[in-house]
Amino acid sequence: MFESITESLNKVFRSVLGKARLSEENVAEAMREVRTALLEADVNNRVVNSFVDRVGEFALGMEIIPGVSPGQLFVKVVYDELVKLLGGETSVIDWDVSRPTVIMLCGLQGSGKTTTAGKLALRWRKDGKKPLLVAADVQRPAAIEQLKVIGGQIGVPVFTQAGASPVEICRNSLNAAKLHEADAVILDTAGRLHVDEVLMDELDAVRKAAVPKEILFVCDAMIGQSAVDTAREFKRRLPLTGAAMTKMDSDARGGAALSLRESTGVPIKFVAAGEKLDAIEEFHPDRMASRILGMGDVVSLVERAQKVIDEKEAMAMQVKLARNEFNLEDFLNQLGQIRKMGAIKDLLMMIPGLGAQLKGVDIDDAQFKRIESIIQSMTLEERRNPGIIDTKRRARIAKGSGKQPKDVIELLKQFQEMRKITGRMSRLGVFSGAGSQQAIEALSPGALDSIASGRTLYGSKKKGTKAQKKKKDRKKKRR
Numbered sequence: 001m002f003e004s005i006t007e008s009l010n011k012v013f014r015s016v017l018g019k020a021r022l023s024e025e026n027v028a029e030a031m032r033e034v035r036t037a038l039l040e041a042d043v044n045n046r047v048v049n050s051f052v053d054r055v056g057e058f059a060l061g062m063e064i065i066p067g068v069s070p071g072q073l074f075v076k077v078v079y080d081e082l083v084k085l086l087g088g089e090t091s092v093i094d095w096d097v098s099r100p101t102v103i104m105l106c107g108l109q110g111s112g113k114t115t116t117a118g119k120l121a122l123r124w125r126k127d128g129k130k131p132l133l134v135a136a137d138v139q140r141p142a143a144i145e146q147l148k149v150i151g152g153q154i155g156v157p158v159f160t161q162a163g164a165s166p167v168e169i170c171r172n173s174l175n176a177a178k179l180h181e182a183d184a185v186i187l188d189t190a191g192r193l194h195v196d197e198v199l200m201d202e203l204d205a206v207r208k209a210a211v212p213k214e215i216l217f218v219c220d221a222m223i224g225q226s227a228v229d230t231a232r233e234f235k236r237r238l239p240l241t242g243a244a245m246t247k248m249d250s251d252a253r254g255g256a257a258l259s260l261r262e263s264t265g266v267p268i269k270f271v272a273a274g275e276k277l278d279a280i281e282e283f284h285p286d287r288m289a290s291r292i293l294g295m296g297d298v299v300s301l302v303e304r305a306q307k308v309i310d311e312k313e314a315m316a317m318q319v320k321l322a323r324n325e326f327n328l329e330d331f332l333n334q335l336g337q338i339r340k341m342g343a344i345k346d347l348l349m350m351i352p353g354l355g356a357q358l359k360g361v362d363i364d365d366a367q368f369k370r371i372e373s374i375i376q377s378m379t380l381e382e383r384r385n386p387g388i389i390d391t392k393r394r395a396r397i398a399k400g401s402g403k404q405p406k407d408v409i410e411l412l413k414q415f416q417e418m419r420k421i422t423g424r425m426s427r428l429g430v431f432s433g434a435g436s437q438q439a440i441e442a443l444s445p446g447a448l449d450s451i452a453s454g455r456t457l458y459g460s461k462k463k464g465t466k467a468q469k470k471k472k473d474r475k476k477k478r479r
């Protein structure tokens with residue numbers, strides 16, 4: 001599984017990890033090699049282009065993290081983008097609660113539908129569920145027998161109905177499910193060598209009759225990136241909810257698995273790597289990305305360092321609050337952090353107990369934007385020392401942010417109020433526990449400076465920005 005791409009990516013990584021510094025040329029060369037590695041793995045062209053562009057952009061804007069080399073950071077950027085490419089979050093089966101969950105498997109002939117049906121049944125039986133297998137492939141006479149044998153091997157009942165159509169079989173299987181008290185009904189459908197209308201009509205009729213909660217596209221990994229076209233064809237006629245990649249054990253390249261999600265939007269939910277009935281796993285994009293890169297230790301090292309940076313930043317903020325040094329610049333940064341996390345109301349709605357109370361309450365993201373645009377129109381000096389903002393400066397700030405001078409006055413008033421409160425809290429000792437002392441001690445000299453200056457991989461923000469601009473220009477030219 002993925003052996004060839006792991007090997008070629010490792011070659012790229014060894015070369016960047018061996019360098020104390022990375023020049024723009026080094027990054028460009030590494031990116032060229034990453035591109036070749038992906039194309040050789042039979043990854044879809046468009047997927048490769050967008051992946052390489054994204055990695056390149058991030059690599060050029062990477063900020064220095066103390067204790068982490070640029071090469072290690074580069075590996076982490078590739079890892080992060082690979083996780084996203086594979087779907088980001090793990091996609092799980094959406095179980096029905098009020099009725100047996102119907103899972104319909106579909107795919108080309110020989111893709112592994114019947115085997116996968118058995119594998120899923122075994123897996124879910126082990127998880128304490130009561131699965132029922134349904135033989136809905138009347139195309140191939142031996143297909144029903146094949147499923148019966150599998151059911152016998154794993155101790156899962158198989159619903160069959162001689163002489164009936166797939167639609168009848170699937171509809172009747174729902175009654176059988178009630179009888180067996182089954183909670184997972186797995187429909188094994190027929191395949192064809194190519195996507196054709198007859199097959200699609202049949203599958204669509206089955207879908208309407210059995211109302212599956214999940215329609216999984218069973219995809220033979222060995223077909224490489226042509227999986228993309230097939231999946232698209234299936235998706236055109238059926239609302240696919242996920243994919244199961246099979247025969248990963250026989251595929252060293254990985255083109256299908258790496259292209260499918262990005263180019264069809266269908267999340268991979270399972271991967272099967274072997275003929276045996278226990279050879280199936282849930283698909284976790286992060287674990288798969290580490291496996292492909294073979295760089296688990298580098299990735300976790302960088303993650304740890306990034307976490308420390310976040311903690312140090314938070315602690316530095318605490319110290320500032322304690323010393324009543326919190327200024328508009330810090331305020332702007334904090335707002336940016338919050339906004340990065342998503343719309344404010346959505347965030348608040350996630351807090352248990354708060355969601356219900358917030359229903360109907362209007363929290364306006366535009367408010368935050370207004371505050372940000374006013375602060376952004378101030379000079380650094382004004383942000384750090386709002387006391388110097390006189391009538392003239394106020395008029396300039398208002399003009400720059402497209403607001404009225406009274407809005408600027410309002411914001412400054414609110415900010416002073418906030419500082420009064422934090423000042424009071426500080427005098428009450430809220431920020432003066434062991435925390436802030438530890439915070440000061442934990443801040444290694446230089447760490448704060450590098451956070452503050454936002455230095456990039458090349459040692460200066462300016463240079464990184466220029467490099468990014470150059471890259472953008474190049475991209476524009478290509479178009």
Ligand SMILES: Nc1nc2c(ncn2[C@@H]2O[C@H](COP(=O)(O)OP(=O)(O)OP(=O)(O)O)[C@@H](O)[C@H]2O)c(=O)[nH]1
Nearest residue numbers: 109110111112113114115191246247272273274275
């Ligand atoms: N190596 C390997 N072989 C597999 C895997 N999954 C299925 N197979 C094999 O692929 C062949 C086809 O599998 P089936 O499950 O019969 O495929 P199908 O999609 O049901 O085929 P039709 O019903 O003819 O459309 C069988 O020989 C399986 O043993 C896998 O993960 N790894």
Ligand SMILES: [Mg+2]
Nearest residue numbers: 113114137143
């Ligand atoms: Mg079959």
